[in-house]
Amino acid sequence: MPIYFIDTNNDDTFVEDDQGQDLPDAEAAREAALAALPDMARDKLPDGDHRTFCASVRDQTGVVIYEASLTLVGTWKAGGSAP
Amino acid sequence: MMALPDRSGRHPFVRKVESIALTPITRDERAALLALPMQVAQFDAAQDIVREGDRPSRCFALLEGFACASKTSQAGKRQVMAYYVAGDIPDLQSLHLRVLDNSVSTVSPCRVGFVQHEALRTLFRAHPGLVEAFWRSTLIDAAVVREGMLNIGRREAYARMAHLFCELVTRLDAVGLVLDRTCELPMTQSELADALGITPVHVNRTLRDLKAAELVTLSGRRLSVLDWDGLKTAAEFDPAYLHLARFDRA
Numbered sequence: 001m002p003i004y005f006i007d008t009n010n011d012d013t014f015v016e017d018d019q020g021q022d023l024p025d026a027e028a029a030r031e032a033a034l035a036a037l038p039d040m041a042r043d044k045l046p047d048g049d050h051r052t053f054c055a056s057v058r059d060q061t062g063v064v065i066y067e068a069s070l071t072l073v074g075t076w077k078a079g080g081s082a083p
Numbered sequence: 084m085m086a087l088p089d090r091s092g093r094h095p096f097v098r099k100v101e102s103i104a105l106t107p108i109t110r111d112e113r114a115a116l117l118a119l120p121m122q123v124a125q126f127d128a129a130q131d132i133v134r135e136g137d138r139p140s141r142c143f144a145l146l147e148g149f150a151c152a153s154k155t156s157q158a159g160k161r162q163v164m165a166y167y168v169a170g171d172i173p174d175l176q177s178l179h180l181r182v183l184d185n186s187v188s189t190v191s192p193c194r195v196g197f198v199q200h201e202a203l204r205t206l207f208r209a210h211p212g213l214v215e216a217f218w219r220s221t222l223i224d225a226a227v228v229r230e231g232m233l234n235i236g237r238r239e240a241y242a243r244m245a246h247l248f249c250e251l252v253t254r255l256d257a258v259g260l261v262l263d264r265t266c267e268l269p270m271t272q273s274e275l276a277d278a279l280g281i282t283p284v285h286v287n288r289t290l291r292d293l294k295a296a297e298l299v300t301l302s303g304r305r306l307s308v309l310d311w312d313g314l315k316t317a318a319e320f321d322p323a324y325l326h327l328a329r330f331d332r333a
Contacts, residue, residue: 006284008284008288013288013292015287015288015291017284017287018287019272019287021273021283021284032282032283032284033284035282035284036282036284036285039240039281039282039284039285040285040288042239042240043239043240043241043285055284
């Protein structure tokens, strides 16, 4: 099976995947990248109203073949208590 | 061989029973444990020792290596419920529960000692004191799963992983398999993901955070604890649920 590397960023920390994962194909690597985003979000929330979580897939040759991001935007509305 | 040598030279299985028995085991009981007829078998890594749905007529003691109990959802997602280390008897419940409701698989190459149920019944009839120790063992296994449920249900990944490390180090230490705050940690990141309920990618991130905080180092499938108090604090780790005799007897 080919190895894919999934790098991630939560606005605070960029982590380069130094291990890689054996995955059947690029679609499986895409799914692995997408699945990581809610994990990262769960660990960071609640923490402010603006944050972007990113995951990208590199193939064995180092080419980025897929990139995904999950964005949190929270906004106070009229009647709410602004910090 | 994967496991570090048992410093005392004692049978890991006897060592384990001693570590949890509330009443120190007698010489006769120790001799009976050592004389228990055991069929020893070697397994490679990532093999099933027993499978969910099996109806075993024997139990096994893990003599060397790491194993885990797991169940898998219909979608093929695996959850590891517990890890086992040398001395543990992962399917002791099969003595009373006829059908196994989880699989036990090797994580690293394992040496395993199979003991016929009948031989255990004979042992227990002759040594009622050992019944209490083995009963405690199954109750402690349940306590480990309860703690695991809190861990993966309610703690963040960082604390979860720290907690798993604290637990493994404490349990391995109880059977003499921690030297210089270092022990085997043969799981791959993907296997850790199955135990912690997070993705392998997040395991990689979380490990990196624990290393950056200088709590642990991991190299060559060995875990070294750099800051035990810091790791315990990060994990909210209180070893009470492991009911080791040295804590419970007090």
